Amino acid sequence: xxxxxQGEKAGSGAAKWYELFSRGARDWLxxxxxxxxxxxxxxxxxxxxxxxxxxxxxTVRVPVRMLEHYHFRLRRAEESQGAGQGKAKPGDVFSxxxxxxxxxxxxxxxxxxxxxQLLLEFKVDDIVDWLWEEMxxxxxxxxxxxxxxxxxIREGWDRxxxxxxxxxxxxxxxxxxxxxxxxxxxxxxxxxxxxxQLARRRQPAIHAVVFFLLDVSxxxxxxxxxxxxxxxxxVVQGLRREYRSLETVFVAHTTEAWEFSESDFFKVxxxxxxxxxxxxxxxxxxxxxxxxxxxxxxxxxxxSDGDNSVSDAGESRxxxxxxxADACFxxxxxxxxxxxxxxxxEAGRLFAELATAGCAAGSYALNDxxxxxxxxxxxxxxxxxxxxxxx
Amino acid sequence: MTExxxxxxxxxxxxxxxxxxxxxxxxxxxxxxxxxxxxxMEIAVYGLPVRMPHWSFGVRYIYQLIQRHMGHSRLFEVVxxxxxxxxxxxxSNGLAENIxxxxxxxxxxxxxxxxxxxxxxxxQVSEHIVEHAASHARQIQQAIETYGAQxxxxxxDAALALEQHIDVDVSLRRPRYPEYETDPKALADDEFRKRxxxxxxxxxxxxxxxxxxxxxxxxPERDLLWFVANYAPEMESWERDIFLxxxxxxxxFYPVFATQIMNEGWASYWHARLLREADFIPQQAYVDAIKxxxxxxxxxxxxxxxxxxxxxxxxxxxxxxxxxxxEGLDAARNIMQQDDDFGFIRNHLTRELADELGLFRFSAxxxxxxxxxxxxxxxxxxxxxxxxxxxxxxxxSATHVRTDGTLELTHDNSVDxxxxxxxxxRKVLDYVQRVWRRPIVLTTVNQAGSTLExxxx
Numbered sequence: 001x002x003x004x005x006q007g008e009k010a011g012s013g014a015a016k017w018y019e020l021f022s023r024g025a026r027d028w029l030x031x032x033x034x035x036x037x038x039x040x041x042x043x044x045x046x047x048x049x050x051x052x053x054x055x056x057x058x059t060v061r062v063p064v065r066m067l068e069h070y071h072f073r074l075r076r077a078e079e080s081q082g083a084g085q086g087k088a089k090p091g092d093v094f095s096x097x098x099x100x101x102x103x104x105x106x107x108x109x110x111x112x113x114x115x116x117q118l119l120l121e122f123k124v125d126d127i128v129d130w131l132w133e134e135m136x137x138x139x140x141x142x143x144x145x146x147x148x149x150x151x152x153i154r155e156g157w158d159r160x161x162x163x164x165x166x167x168x169x170x171x172x173x174x175x176x177x178x179x180x181x182x183x184x185x186x187x188x189x190x191x192x193x194x195x196x197q198l199a200r201r202r203q204p205a206i207h208a209v210v211f212f213l214l215d216v217s218x219x220x221x222x223x224x225x226x227x228x229x230x231x232x233x234x235v236v237q238g239l240r241r242e243y244r245s246l247e248t249v250f251v252a253h254t255t256e257a258w259e260f261s262e263s264d265f266f267k268v269x270x271x272x273x274x275x276x277x278x279x280x281x282x283x284x285x286x287x288x289x290x291x292x293x294x295x296x297x298x299x300x301x302x303x304s305d306g307d308n309s310v311s312d313a314g315e316s317r318x319x320x321x322x323x324x325a326d327a328c329f330x331x332x333x334x335x336x337x338x339x340x341x342x343x344x345x346e347a348g349r350l351f352a353e354l355a356t357a358g359c360a361a362g363s364y365a366l367n368d369x370x371x372x373x374x375x376x377x378x379x380x381x382x383x384x385x386x387x388x389x390x391x
Numbered sequence: 392m393t394e395x396x397x398x399x400x401x402x403x404x405x406x407x408x409x410x411x412x413x414x415x416x417x418x419x420x421x422x423x424x425x426x427x428x429x430x431x432m433e434i435a436v437y438g439l440p441v442r443m444p445h446w447s448f449g450v451r452y453i454y455q456l457i458q459r460h461m462g463h464s465r466l467f468e469v470v471x472x473x474x475x476x477x478x479x480x481x482x483s484n485g486l487a488e489n490i491x492x493x494x495x496x497x498x499x500x501x502x503x504x505x506x507x508x509x510x511x512x513x514x515q516v517s518e519h520i521v522e523h524a525a526s527h528a529r530q531i532q533q534a535i536e537t538y539g540a541q542x543x544x545x546x547x548d549a550a551l552a553l554e555q556h557i558d559v560d561v562s563l564r565r566p567r568y569p570e571y572e573t574d575p576k577a578l579a580d581d582e583f584r585k586r587x588x589x590x591x592x593x594x595x596x597x598x599x600x601x602x603x604x605x606x607x608x609x610x611p612e613r614d615l616l617w618f619v620a621n622y623a624p625e626m627e628s629w630e631r632d633i634f635l636x637x638x639x640x641x642x643x644f645y646p647v648f649a650t651q652i653m654n655e656g657w658a659s660y661w662h663a664r665l666l667r668e669a670d671f672i673p674q675q676a677y678v679d680a681i682k683x684x685x686x687x688x689x690x691x692x693x694x695x696x697x698x699x700x701x702x703x704x705x706x707x708x709x710x711x712x713x714x715x716x717x718e719g720l721d722a723a724r725n726i727m728q729q730d731d732d733f734g735f736i737r738n739h740l741t742r743e744l745a746d747e748l749g750l751f752r753f754s755a756x757x758x759x760x761x762x763x764x765x766x767x768x769x770x771x772x773x774x775x776x777x778x779x780x781x782x783x784x785x786x787x788s789a790t791h792v793r794t795d796g797t798l799e800l801t802h803d804n805s806v807d808x809x810x811x812x813x814x815x816x817r818k819v820l821d822y823v824q825r826v827w828r829r830p831i832v833l834t835t836v837n838q839a840g841s842t843l844e845x846x847x848x
Binding site: 024086087 | 433442446548551554695700702705748749751760762775808
């Protein structure tokens with residue numbers, strides 16, 4: 001755009017100042033930042049929102065409102081007067097199209113017409129980071145320490161080495177450093193060459209497996225399962241931070257027990273009664289078959305509404321203590337929509353006994369999505385205490 | 392300074408200006424500048440070409456972007472009063488639009504130079520608001536560098552939340568309240584004191600001992616920005632400066648707000664009239680410009696039968712046409728100089744004109760049902776004006792500062808007819824409390840009409 005005559009004055013050919021950056025966009029970015037901050041302050045609500053979990057993706061979507069900069073305003077009047085223009089006679093009644101709301105929108109709460117909703121995407125890892133900060137947890141200690149696995153890792157440079165480990169970028173830097181006069185044609189000498197060095201290092205190779213055991217008997221409603229799913233989701237996120245390789249095993253039971261893939265697991269619904277010991281037996285079998293408790297950290301989380309047949313108590317107790325002996329932690333969430341019996345159930349009693357016996361075990365009653373945050377916090381603080389205890 | 396505007400257009404500017412001067416318009420010179428649409432949008436968002444940064448402008452910016460994407464609004468021009476005035480024209484304007492806009496801008500320039508409210512505010516703020524606002528922006532930028540964005544934002548949150556709470560009836564640069572109550576009678580007329588003084592001159596009470604400390608504030612204070620800046624117990628001087636900068640800009644915005652109908656009407660009247668009289672404009676450009684005029688100055692959107700708001704361009708334009716027709720141009724100029732929208736609507740919007748324009752008064756229920764009310768002229772006037780009362784804000788005044796520094800604010804619900812929105816008010820108190828640094832108590836009424844106190848923290 002700039003012609004030769006403009007080039008004479010320095011800078012006069014440059015873009016106008018207002019083309020250099022957008023102040024509106026700058027202030028908008030600040031708004032965005034504030035939204036993220038405030039979302040961060042409402043993590044429990046996000047954790048609770050079962051809907052935000054985006055299967056498979058490592059992000060959650062959180063619908064947020066635009067922030068409002070508040071001013072003193074009068075309360076909304078039941079009836080207000082205004083002036084308009086057009087073909088209307090006194091007594092005419094019609095409805096204001098701008099005030100008509102969609103069926104999904106809130107009635108009295110919706111203050112502003114034409115409100116814009118934003119959908120912000122958050123990385124699950126970020127949220128878990130924030131949760132961890134919030135909970136101020138010590139790093140969880142694994143029951144099974146790092147194995148003696150070793151690995152070659154890169155460490156430093158040397159002037160000698162195999163040709164295949166020549167670091168071209170580094171060598172070029174050396175050339176540039178050495179070159180005195182600018183403009184001279186650069187040529188590499190042997191002194192410039194740098195080779196990557198390898199060293200043997202012990203790598204902590206901590207493996208863990210989480211068993212999710214879900215009661216899918218007829219008494220578990222859809223909502224109960226969803227509650228359990230939300231809880232399981234955040235447990236996995238939490239544990240994944242601690243273990244480099246984390247396996248998940250999903251087992252569902254009624255009077256029998258089956259192992260499922262993650263995708264099928266939450267769709268399962270069964271009928272009939274509850275025999276907890278079948279599920280626990282299945283878990284025991286899988287541990288024996290596939291996982292060596294000496295090499296692997298085992299976690300068990302059991303979600304149920306707590307109704308177990310009384311005759312199964314002895315069997316369950318036996319299985320559960322055998323698992324608990326090998327596991328880092330066993331947790332029980334009681335999902336009971338509506339009636340809050342607060343763990344005074346058969347299954348609740350089982351885990352309470354376990355905890356009194358000194359095993360790392362915890363229970364939590366999950367009545368509502370708002371409780372999920374509390375449950376996650378409860379289990380992870382309990383878990384870290386349990387891990388610290390035996391040392 | 393001036394971005395190359397089309398040569399065609401430049402040729403017309405001078406001739407339009409000559410025509411305007413001959414028609415009696417008297418204005419300060421105006422600098423025209425063509426700017427890209429994106430910048431026009433920012434001017435609309437910030438209200439000034441360069442203004443302080445704040446996230447709330449970001450919100451308005453996004454709403455504007457959305458509006459523009461939906462094709463709702465297109466800005467042709469923005470003009471700032473001053474000597475010289477600054478007019479920004481959208482560089483996407485065609486020739487016809489620019490001719491129309493030029494005439495429109497001259498109407499605004501005439502208005503802002505001669506209208507008393509504008510003049511009074513400009514005398515106080517200065518005739519260089521554009522430059523002043525830019526220097527405020529720079530001052531705040533410096534504060535950000537010195538004190539950090541977080542602290543500056545805290546101050547701006549509070550100051551901009553109170554931006555409508557000024558008192559234009561008092562001077563922009565007003566002195567602090569007198570520290571002592573003046574009660575000259577007590578000194579002069581008291582027989583006892585005269586006798587007492589005569590007995591022993593050395594024991595005579597000095598004037599200072601007799602004076603009583605005046606309460607702060609001595610009367611309910613509407614100018615909250617000024618009051619906080621001057622009487623906050625622990626405010627730092629740079630924070631006061633930010634409050635006063637926001638207040639100065641509010642003094643500039645007030646006449647723009649309080650004369651919108653007159654001002655836009657006046658500018659529209661003059662662009663229509665100058666265009667009619669400008670025989671030098673080619674036929675096609677004239678037709679295009681008139682089409683553009685009727686798009687802007689129209690009562691209701693083309694696809695609607697009824698609008699639940701009133702287009703200030705159309706209302707003002709129609710009123711000025713009527714006034715000039717009935718009373719002549721000189722009378723119209725007098726009204727233009729002396730009134731603001733309150734006087735203008737109440738005195739000059741007649742029953743006949745209201746009927747002719749199809750203006751009506753309605754009552755809207757919160758569920759969206761709207762009922763057209765009986766014709767009643769005074770009621771119609773007030774329905775048009777009510778959004779403009781008190782700079783569009785509830786009447787909240789500072790009424791007392793307790794000895795511990797607690798600030799008492801009082802909402803006058805007898806004026807506003809109902810109480811404050813509690814949720815929002817609480818947030819505003821939170822903002823202000825962070826700079827006042829002592830508790831704040833706000834008195835208003837609840838739904839049932841009984842007194843209610845909000846406190847922060």
